[in-house]
Amino acid sequence: MxxxxxxxxxxxxxxxxxxxxxxxxxxxxxxxxxxxxxxxxxxxxxxxxxxxxxxxxxxxxxxxxxxxxxxxxxxxxxxxxxxxxxxxxxxxxxxxxxxxxxxxxxxxxxxxxxxxxxxxxxEKEGFLAAVSFLEESLVEEAVSTTENVYVSNYNAPNQLVVGGDAQKKEEILSKLKEKGAKKVTFLSVSGAFHTxxxxxxxxxxxxxxxxxxxxxxxxxxxxxxxxxxxxxxxxxxxxxxxxxxxxxxxxxxxxxxxxxxxxxxxxxxxxxxxxxxxxxxxxxxxxxxxxxxxxxxxxxxxxxxx
CATH class of the missing domain: 3.40.366.10 (Malonyl-Coenzyme A Acyl Carrier Protein, domain 2)
Incomplete structure (x- = not known):
């Protein structure tokens, strides 16, 4: 044990x-x-x-x-x-x-x-958002086509956190939903940590x-x-x-x-x-x-x- x-x-x-x-x-x-x-x-x-x-x-x-x-x-x-x-x-x-x-x-x-x-x-207003019930590769695809947005946490195969420019929140949300994300939760943090x-x-x-x-x-x-x-x-x-x-x-x-x-x-x-x-x-x-x-x-x- x-x-x-x-x-x-x-x-x-x-x-x-x-x-x-x-x-x-x-x-x-x-x-x-x-x-x-x-x-x-x-x-x-x-x-x-x-x-x-x-x-x-x-x-x-x-x-x-x-x-x-x-x-x-x-x-x-x-x-x-x-x-x-x-x-x-x-x-x-x-x-x-x-x-x-x-x-x-x-x-x-x-x-x-x-x-x-x-x-x-x-200095740079950012955000973090938890993406649940979506495969890692699909989250990475959405992020790769969104300027100044990155993966910040690989928590589980179907649970990642993304973050970056606060002005990109709506764009990345739309792309994640198009990929099939069932839940995207914007976190209460002061910056885009780990990006x-x-x-x-x-x-x-x-x-x-x-x-x-x-x-x-x-x-x-x-x-x-x-x-x-x-x-x-x-x-x-x-x-x-x-x-x-x-x-x-x-x-x-x-x-x-x-x-x-x-x-x-x-x-x-x-x-x-x-x-x-x-x-x-x-x-x-x-x-x-x-x-x-x-x-x-x-x-x-x-x-x-x-």
């Missing part, structure tokens, strides 16, 4: 998320205070303000601090992951958990990453990463850009800067995993998107969501019973 931890990406945040952990566990509270101090953010105030929480620079650090905090609580219970994966910014929690980068360096990285991405989003609209952010971020020290991961970590595991000799700085303006390849990651029916997939932090993606990719095993203290206690019980 393998235990895998999954860390969510931006868009999963919600008002007051993680406050029950904050009030119940001193170690979780301490982590939130450390993140707030290093990032110079009033994290508790942000969690109580949905408008502030929706801003890229706040959302990324809030989601990281919650999901990573829960992973640390599981460690205190003697529960450890055999492999880890994150969606978009969730990859940073996965890397920190694996020991590939120091915890506080991760906070500094996300502070810069979100800042550069936010600047790029303000060429983030090129400038990726460039600036790549320069910043030259100051960060990385270490060999202590457990396997999946890289969004590669669609597979980080390997010895990989350039972490290039992969993470490319991560900003290149598509996320979750379906490739999930197909590359060695999976068994007895595996346990633990989704840490806000949202249910990762559980849905696991289901769409027909990944065998049990999925456990942990976004509340009640769910945390139930997850600990179920793991220890195995």
């Amino acid at each position: 393998a235990i895998r931890f999954y860390f969510p990406g931006q868009g999963a945040q919600y008002e007051n998320m993680g406050m029950d952990f904050y009030e119940s566990f001193d170690s979780y509270k301490k982590l939130q205070e450390e993140v707030a101090l290093v990032a110079d953010l009033p994290l508790l105030e942000i969690l109580k303000d949905p408008d502030a929480l929706s801003e890229t620079e706040n959302a990324q650090l809030a989601i990281f601090s919650m999901s990573f905090g829960i992973a640390k609580l599981l460690s205190e219970e003697g529960i450890f992951a055999d492999e880890v994966m994150g969606i978009s910014l969730g990859e940073y929690a996965a890397l920190a958990y694996s020991g590939a980068v120091r915890q506080l360096d991760t906070v500094k990285m996300l502070k810069k990453r979100s800042y550069f991405m936010s600047l790029a989003a303000k 060429k609209y983030m090129e400038k952010a990726a460039l600036y971020y790549g320069e910043y990463l030259k100051n960060i020290k990385f270490f060999p991961p202590e457990i396997p970590v999946y890289a969004n850009v590669k669609g597979n595991l980080y390997e010895r000799g990989d350039d972490f700085r290039k992969l993470l800067s490319d991560h900003v303006d290149h598509p996320v390849r979750l379906s490739s990651i999930l197909s590359s995993m060695e999976k068994k029916e007895e595996d346990l997939h633990v989704v840490l932090g806000p949202g249910k998107a990762m559980a849905s993606i696991l289901k769409q990719n027909k990944v065998p095993g049990e999925v456990v969501l942990v976004s509340s203290v009640e769910q945390f206690k139930e997850a600990v019980r179920r793991v220890k019973e195995r």
Whole structure:
């Protein structure tokens, strides 16, 4: 049996998320205070303000601090992951958990990453839209004939995310429907993340990463850009800067995993998107969501019973 931890990406945040952990566990509270101090953010105030929480620079650090905090609580219970994966910014929690980068360096990285991405989003108005129930090749055909629109996420064989120039929303919507898309959902995000609209952010971020020290991961970590595991000799700085303006390849990651029916997939932090993606990719095993203290206690019980 393998235990895998999954860390969510931006868009999963919600008002007051993680406050029950904050009030119940001193170690979780301490982590939130450390993140707030290093990032110079009033994290508790942000969690109580949905408008502030929706801003890229706040959302990324809030989601990281919650999901990573829960992973640390599981460690205190003697529960450890055999492999880890994150969606978009969730990859940073996965890397920190694996020991590939120091915890506080991760906070500094996300502070810069979100800042550069936010600047790029303000410079070029963009969009993201989830395309459901349409084959990957047909989505790619629609995108290839639409200027300044790109695939940003390969979530499942029939679930992709596209994004780009906000002026192209109606055009790409029409083309996707012509191809047979049953559902196209425009996402509530501030920019066309993981597309060429983030090129400038990726460039600036790549320069910043030259100051960060990385270490060999202590457990396997999946890289969004590669669609597979980080390997010895990989350039972490290039992969993470490319991560900003290149598509996320979750379906490739999930197909590359060695999976068994007895595996346990633990989704840490806000949202249910990762559980849905696991289901769409027909990944065998049990999925456990942990976004509340009640769910945390139930997850600990179920793991220890195995």
